[in-house]
Amino acid sequence: MWTNGYIAVDWGTTNRRGYRINSTGECEGEFEDGKGITGVPSGGFPAAVAEIRERLGDLPLMMAGMVGSNRGWVEAPYVPCPAGPQVLARHLFPIEGERAAIVPGLSFTDETRADVMRGEEVQLFGAVAAGLVPPDCSVCHPGTHNKWVLLERGEVKRFRTVMTGEMFAMLQERSILSQWMDGEVEPGAAFQEGVRRGLSDDALTAELFGVRAGVLLGRLQGEDVPAFTSGLLIGADVATGLRHAHYAGEVVVMGRPELTRLYAAALKETGRNSREIDGEQAFLAGIGEIVRQIT
Amino acid sequence: MWTNGYIAVDWGTTNRRGYRINSTGECEGEFEDGKGITGVPSGGFPAAVAEIRERLGDLPLMMAGMVGSNRGWVEAPYVPCPAGPQVLARHLFPIEGERAAIVPGLSFTDETRADVMRGEEVQLFGAVAAGLVPPDCSVCHPGTHNKWVLLERGEVKRFRTVMTGEMFAMLQERSILSQWMDGEVEPGAAFQEGVRRGLSDDALTAELFGVRAGVLLGRLQGEDVPAFTSGLLIGADVATGLRHAHYAGEVVVMGRPELTRLYAAALKETGRNSREIDGEQAFLAGIGEIVRQIT
Numbered sequence: 351m352w353t354n355g356y357i358a359v360d361w362g363t364t365n366r367r368g369y370r371i372n373s374t375g376e377c378e379g380e381f382e383d384g385k386g387i388t389g390v391p392s393g394g395f396p397a398a399v400a401e402i403r404e405r406l407g408d409l410p411l412m413m414a415g416m417v418g419s420n421r422g423w424v425e426a427p428y429v430p431c432p433a434g435p436q437v438l439a440r441h442l443f444p445i446e447g448e449r450a451a452i453v454p455g456l457s458f459t460d461e462t463r464a465d466v467m468r469g470e471e472v473q474l475f476g477a478v479a480a481g482l483v484p485p486d487c488s489v490c491h492p493g494t495h496n497k498w499v500l501l502e503r504g505e506v507k508r509f510r511t512v513m514t515g516e517m518f519a520m521l522q523e524r525s526i527l528s529q530w531m532d533g534e535v536e537p538g539a540a541f542q543e544g545v546r547r548g549l550s551d552d553a554l555t556a557e558l559f560g561v562r563a564g565v566l567l568g569r570l571q572g573e574d575v576p577a578f579t580s581g582l583l584i585g586a587d588v589a590t591g592l593r594h595a596h597y598a599g600e601v602v603v604m605g606r607p608e609l610t611r612l613y614a615a616a617l618k619e620t621g622r623n624s625r626e627i628d629g630e631q632a633f634l635a636g637i638g639e640i641v642r643q644i645t
Numbered sequence: 646m647w648t649n650g651y652i653a654v655d656w657g658t659t660n661r662r663g664y665r666i667n668s669t670g671e672c673e674g675e676f677e678d679g680k681g682i683t684g685v686p687s688g689g690f691p692a693a694v695a696e697i698r699e700r701l702g703d704l705p706l707m708m709a710g711m712v713g714s715n716r717g718w719v720e721a722p723y724v725p726c727p728a729g730p731q732v733l734a735r736h737l738f739p740i741e742g743e744r745a746a747i748v749p750g751l752s753f754t755d756e757t758r759a760d761v762m763r764g765e766e767v768q769l770f771g772a773v774a775a776g777l778v779p780p781d782c783s784v785c786h787p788g789t790h791n792k793w794v795l796l797e798r799g800e801v802k803r804f805r806t807v808m809t810g811e812m813f814a815m816l817q818e819r820s821i822l823s824q825w826m827d828g829e830v831e832p833g834a835a836f837q838e839g840v841r842r843g844l845s846d847d848a849l850t851a852e853l854f855g856v857r858a859g860v861l862l863g864r865l866q867g868e869d870v871p872a873f874t875s876g877l878l879i880g881a882d883v884a885t886g887l888r889h890a891h892y893a894g895e896v897v898v899m900g901r902p903e904l905t906r907l908y909a910a911a912l913k914e915t916g917r918n919s920r921e922i923d924g925e926q927a928f929l930a931g932i933g934e935i936v937r938q939i940t
Contacts (some may be wrong), residue, residue, distance in 0.1 A: 464858040465854065466862065512848055520815050560758050560760065563752075593847070
């Protein structure tokens with residue numbers, strides 16, 4: 351049913367993006383809106399999907415992301431690592447009567463910890479399939495929940511999640527720093543200074559209070575707080591990620607360009623080179639690869 | 646004006662406590678309510694103070710805490726460390742026409758960082774004055790913002806703040822963990838396991854996501870999330886605090902008993918002994934010591 355074209359949907363917590371893919375694999379139309387899974391009322395997914403088809407055409411749907419979580423449409427069980435696109439394709443979760451399927455997320459467990467991802471796996475496999483990244487590499491995938499991923503032979507071997515984006519949003523909305531947290535984050539001097547502090551061993555909860563004290567005592571300008579705080583969080587994130595990354599060389603940073611450039615700047619502070627990859631392009635390649643596996 | 650008795654007020658962000666102290670220094674009456682500084686409307690402090698006198702008597706007021714911050718009644722400038730009770734008494738901030746004064750907070754700066762406290766300094770000097778702690782010791786003072794303090798010859802030499810309590814509240818109110826964050830925290834097995842993880846080098850933002858993944862994959866019971874998360878935050882806090890503490894021996898843990906016992910349990914995990922001190926008793930001794938300095 352997929353060979354005459356389909357719709358690819360990247361359906362996250364707060365946003366969704368839909369793409370109409372034609373029979374030769376080209377993207378012919380797309381849209382993005384704020385109807386993430388938290389914006390869909392209980393029982394509202396069939397209507398939300400009908401809306402997508404009204405916009406992009408009456409085609410089968412291949413979906414990925416939080417739509418397959420316990421807070422989404424239906425829960426598509428996690429596939430354990432190591433896993434590649436073939437395994438994902440074998441575990442697609444079909445939705446009866448809807449000409450639709452959900453790509454499952456990945457889980458990782460070892461003796462000491464557990465981890466999960468939903469959505470990033472499609473981009474990772476897509477980037478390999480499209481030749482954007484080598485099949486063996488370390489990937490950093492920033493977002494609400496940043497993922498540090500080890501790819502081996504095109505499979506996700508292990509990964510570690512850091513809730514940097516969510517923490518930044520929490521600090522913006524309701525914290526002793528909120529009053530200063532509006533404004534854009536640029537990878538300038540305040541950001542780099544934050545990264546250096548974040549790379550140190552002290553707890554983020556200590557460094558974050560230091561931001562407030564720094565402003566009160568005139569050490570830090572209020573207008574520099576968003577960039578400095580972003581640097582702190584990303585610095586601590588990078589320190590943790592590199593501790594778990596197994597490749598010594600370049601790190602691939604994949605995702606939204608406004609985030610990947612911040613991580614690239616923080617990695618540079620540690621002496622690591624990085625290669626930035628646009629997540630949207632990788633997503634389409636990943637859905638294409640999964641469809642190829644089942645047709 | 647203080648020798649015929651006075652009212653001591655510990656006026657924080659969300660709560661206030663008032664105590665009527667008689668001419669021989671004994672506490673004859675007290676109250677506590679939720680009218681912290683954020684509960685007082687603009688221009689409302691004279692009325693809020695009249696309320697206190699209606700309850701406890703028409704006496705002069707000695708106040709400490711966030712009432713002296715830029716969000717309080719009037720801003721009493723920070724006194725830089727090192728400082729003892731004599732310096733605080735010299736820098737009391739009188740409020741014209743109100744028979745009232747505010748005890749200033751303390752600031753700390755060195756080449757690398759800045760820090761501030763308001764309210765804890767009174768408890769610290771009170772504990773020394775009352776002989777509850779030696780004049781040279783390391784103190785941990787948990788609360789919304791935990792303070793690690795080095796006391797030397799009865800003065801605060803340096804300190805470091807960790808926003809553990811505020812972070813716990815943020816995670817309760819609005820985070821991927823919120824759904825599991827109700828419930829009491831006891832220093833049991835889940836708490837201790839959290840402490841061990843929190844003492845490790847990885848970023849809190851990584852460990853916190855691991856809590857969610859642990860529940861989703863059946864590694865952690867939802868009911869254990871509050872205690873485990875509290876342990877994580879306190880473990881990271883203790884690791885930072887001990888890195889900055891200069892005494893090898895016992896740590897004094899001062900504050901509300903339900904918090905000091907958690908920090909005492911976390912310190913034990915690192916092999917440190919601790920001595921718990923009730924912050925309320927120390928506060929009254931501290932205000933008494935400051936009044937003694939000015940009469």
